[in-house]
Amino acid sequence: MEYTIHTLSNNIRILHKQVTNTKIVHCGFMLDIGSRDESADEQGIAHFWEHMAFKGTKKRKAFHILNRMESVGGELNAYTTKEKIAFYTSVLDVHFQKAVELLTDITFNSIFPEKQIDKERKVILEEMAMYYDSPEDAIQDEFDGVIYPDHPLGYNILGTQETVSGFSRESFLKFVQNHLNSERIVLSIVGNIPVKKAVAIAEKYLRDLPIFSAPIHRKPAGEYWPESKKIYRSLMQSHCAIGGPAYSLNHPKRLTFFTLINILGGPGMNSRLNLALREKHGFVYAVDASYHGYTDTGLFGIFFATDPRQLNRSVKLVQKEMKKLREVPLGSVQLQSAKQQLKGQLAMAEENNASLMLMMAKSILDLNRVDSLEEIFDEIRNITASDLMDIANEIFAPAQLSELIFLPE
Numbered sequence: 178m179e180y181t182i183h184t185l186s187n188n189i190r191i192l193h194k195q196v197t198n199t200k201i202v203h204c205g206f207m208l209d210i211g212s213r214d215e216s217a218d219e220q221g222i223a224h225f226w227e228h229m230a231f232k233g234t235k236k237r238k239a240f241h242i243l244n245r246m247e248s249v250g251g252e253l254n255a256y257t258t259k260e261k262i263a264f265y266t267s268v269l270d271v272h273f274q275k276a277v278e279l280l281t282d283i284t285f286n287s288i289f290p291e292k293q294i295d296k297e298r299k300v301i302l303e304e305m306a307m308y309y310d311s312p313e314d315a316i317q318d319e320f321d322g323v324i325y326p327d328h329p330l331g332y333n334i335l336g337t338q339e340t341v342s343g344f345s346r347e348s349f350l351k352f353v354q355n356h357l358n359s360e361r362i363v364l365s366i367v368g369n370i371p372v373k374k375a376v377a378i379a380e381k382y383l384r385d386l387p388i389f390s391a392p393i394h395r396k397p398a399g400e401y402w403p404e405s406k407k408i409y410r411s412l413m414q415s416h417c418a419i420g421g422p423a424y425s426l427n428h429p430k431r432l433t434f435f436t437l438i439n440i441l442g443g444p445g446m447n448s449r450l451n452l453a454l455r456e457k458h459g460f461v462y463a464v465d466a467s468y469h470g471y472t473d474t475g476l477f478g479i480f481f482a483t484d485p486r487q488l489n490r491s492v493k494l495v496q497k498e499m500k501k502l503r504e505v506p507l508g509s510v511q512l513q514s515a516k517q518q519l520k521g522q523l524a525m526a527e528e529n530n531a532s533l534m535l536m537m538a539k540s541i542l543d544l545n546r547v548d549s550l551e552e553i554f555d556e557i558r559n560i561t562a563s564d565l566m567d568i569a570n571e572i573f574a575p576a577q578l579s580e581l582i583f584l585p586e
Contacts, residue, residue: 178549183376187388188359191379193366202273202368203531205265206284207538209361213259213329221336222352224257232293234286245279274378281382289349305335312416320418320581357389365538367530398474405580415488416583420478426470426543440515442466449498460487502569506562
């Protein structure tokens, strides 16, 4: 992939890719800070910070922040994950300078007004209630806690009612100061902006920022013990999660495992789990398998909801499909079809320039490189049926799997 990296004197990196067939520029800051960097009494503060970035800076009030991009037809957004915070915008390229100036302001000059903290606290508590009322979301969050008990990776990104209720202005200032590190900050830019112009504008707004040098203190994932857990809730359906630990982001088997997960329960309607649970038996509306790689570990999970009377049969069907992948190698036609499907999905994902901008930033922070599609395709081409079966036996071993089930009261 053709891209340029320019490192400022304060160690912040500018990541640039020019795309000429668009009038929209997508740009954003990605910070290598997330909910796993929180202490137990800080649960939810990274996500809360994401909200507070829009609530006031040294020179702007909340309305002026929200109106700045929207008034010229752009979009301003942000998100928090276990290991990242991103502030980003999409706007007509003629407003690129406005975009960089605003993003710099909200990322580095937030003042965390106490009145806004109290107001946004209510919003986040409502967000937490909304997630609790959405069992398909809640089970994925709680499954993290099953795989990583008493560990920041198992914390809910939203935090707890107790922690969110206790944050003050000083809490945010302390968290930012303790975690901001210039070498872990990337400004990513994708659009029809020449690299010289992009760097010049970035330099204009970023060069006077100090060198942030907070140390990295991430708690290792630790030892894993499989667990089976059932929780009763006010529900109509049973919700099920099955999974366990997987490979880290820089593990050599990561892409092969991603291919295996795509075969098992990827977004295609022809995934093995969809064919078995939905198309053949009509037990579920949706079933999927996902894989999340972190810097030092990973997690995979299979998620579905079904009528309580069909829960046991559904679980057995999931186990049956995993057993097939452990014991029966893919034929040559199946293998080639799986490879072609994954390559097509990856190529379509890269056509979304907003997603590409964020993916590139994450890749630079995690791997210090951005692999081209052709490099990824070459790696996919080299995957063998034996590789897939070896990984299935390693990761899908029944004794290694945990299970979380929400049952109707």
